[in-house]
Amino acid sequence: MAFDPERLRNWDFGEQRQSYDARDAILYALGVGLPIAPGESQDLDFLLEDRLRVLPAFAVTLATPGMWPKTPALEVDWVKVLHMAHAAQFHKALPAKADVVGRAAITGLYDRGAEKGAVCILRRQITDAADGTLYCTIDQTVALRGNGGFGGEPLPKATRPEMPARAPDHVEAVATSQRAALVYRLSGDYNPLHGDYDVARKAGYDRPILHGLASYGTVCAVVLRAFCGGNPALMRSLSLRFAGVVMPGDRLDFSCWKEGSQILFEAKVGERTVLDQGVAEIV
Numbered sequence: 001m002a003f004d005p006e007r008l009r010n011w012d013f014g015e016q017r018q019s020y021d022a023r024d025a026i027l028y029a030l031g032v033g034l035p036i037a038p039g040e041s042q043d044l045d046f047l048l049e050d051r052l053r054v055l056p057a058f059a060v061t062l063a064t065p066g067m068w069p070k071t072p073a074l075e076v077d078w079v080k081v082l083h084m085a086h087a088a089q090f091h092k093a094l095p096a097k098a099d100v101v102g103r104a105a106i107t108g109l110y111d112r113g114a115e116k117g118a119v120c121i122l123r124r125q126i127t128d129a130a131d132g133t134l135y136c137t138i139d140q141t142v143a144l145r146g147n148g149g150f151g152g153e154p155l156p157k158a159t160r161p162e163m164p165a166r167a168p169d170h171v172e173a174v175a176t177s178q179r180a181a182l183v184y185r186l187s188g189d190y191n192p193l194h195g196d197y198d199v200a201r202k203a204g205y206d207r208p209i210l211h212g213l214a215s216y217g218t219v220c221a222v223v224l225r226a227f228c229g230g231n232p233a234l235m236r237s238l239s240l241r242f243a244g245v246v247m248p249g250d251r252l253d254f255s256c257w258k259e260g261s262q263i264l265f266e267a268k269v270g271e272r273t274v275l276d277q278g279v280a281e282i283v
Contacts, residue, residue, distance in 0.1 A: 003075040003147045005109055008120065011074065013104040016063040017129060021097040022049040024187070028058045031184035032217030036174055042230035043221070054094040056235045057220035059136035060086070060213060061187045062126050063102025069144070077146025079193075079202050083212040084119065085141035085277075087239035091134045093232045099129035107139070110156070114149030161279050163264055168255040170226040174218055176210060180248045184214040205245070212242040215252065215267065215275055222254050223263050223280045236281040240265075244274035 026047055032055070035043035045053045069078035108121035119141065126136040177183070181194040189211055192199040200208045220238055228234035246252065246269060256265040265278035 003150065005111075005118070005150050005152055008074055008076070009106050009109050011106060013065045013068065016065060016102040016104075017099065018063040018102070019097075019099045020062065022052050025052065025054045025058055025094075025096065027183075028061060028187045028217065029055055029221075031180070031187050032057070032214050032221060033174055033176060033180065034221055036172070036218075036221060037225070042225055045230055046221070049096070052096045053230065053232055054096060055217060055220055055224070056090040056094070056136075056232050057088070057213075057217040057238065059090065059094055059126050060088055060138050060216070061189070062136075063100050064124070064188060065102070065104050066188075067191060069142075075147075076144055079199065080117065080145035082143040082145060083140070083242055084143050085239070085241040086213065086216055087139045087237070089137045089237045090232075090235055091136060094135055100135065101127050101129050103127075109152060110154060111150055111152030112148050112155055117143055117145035117148035118150070118152065119143055119155050160277050161264055163255070163266060164257045164259065166257070169258045170254075170256040172222050172226070172254045172256075174222065174252045174254065176214075176218075176246065176248055176250050176252065178249045180214060181208055181210050182248075184211050189213065207247070210246040210248050210250070212246075215242075215246055216240065218252060219254060219265060219267065219275065219278065223256065223265065223282070226256060227258060227263055227280075228282055234283045236283060238280045240275050240278040242274070243276040244269070244272050246274050
């Protein structure tokens with residue numbers, strides 16, 4: 001059976017349900033590097049259950065369809081799958097515990113040719129299982145590097161946010177742990193690329209790489225503390241492109257600019273940009 005783009009476009013991901021509690025939210029916060037600030041700081045509000053606030057980005061880990069590219073019927077070359085970009089709208093702050101439902105669908109599939117592969121967009125919505133409250137809408141952009149050349153539509157050009165030509169309003173350096181990927185995977189992303197050396201080598205890396213969404217959660221925490229007083233209800237959306245690979249142990253150097261209700265940001269490892277086109281909408 002060969003890769004069939006129509007099969008992927010129309011794939012039924014079903015309905016995922018998940019119960020989470022304070023322990024899960026705290027484990028997520030640890031997995032994205034909190035506490036970032038030393039000593040007594042607002043970071044502890046995301047780590048102590050008696051006053052727990054939940055990082056908005058925690059929503060992107062909830063009620064997922066898991067490693068769907070490994071589904072045999074889809075014939076996706078899953079070892080060559082790469083997370084390109086991620087965007088989320090946060091409609092309502094997450095409570096410390098809840099039962100949630102996730103529903104996913106492919107909303108775009110584009111062909112970049114046999115050499116470059118395909119790009120798909122998976123949209124998910126996370127709602128409360130009890131009353132239907134919509135917590136988050138997620139658009140995940142994924143490169144299927146081994147599945148192009150099927151004659152589909154090309155990837156449309158997107159408007160890219162430009163960072164201001166002035167000094168950043170906030171800079172912060174975050175040193176990731178050598179164990180960062182092994183901790184982050186416990187929030188539900190068990191892609192072996194982030195833990196298994198053999199799989200990492202087959203994908204073209206000399207060792208397991210850090211999850212892109214771990215860096216996504218880190219910048220969520222940085223922006224919250226710097227521009228929202230640590231209040232999750234003040235962040236409305238967060239989007240970025242994964243411009244380069246981050247390894248466990250790398251230091252992420254963030255630069256952030258405030259432009260009205262938008263926070264524009266990017267991150268580097270040394271001289272290499274690893275996160276770009278970053279935009280957070282805040283209240």
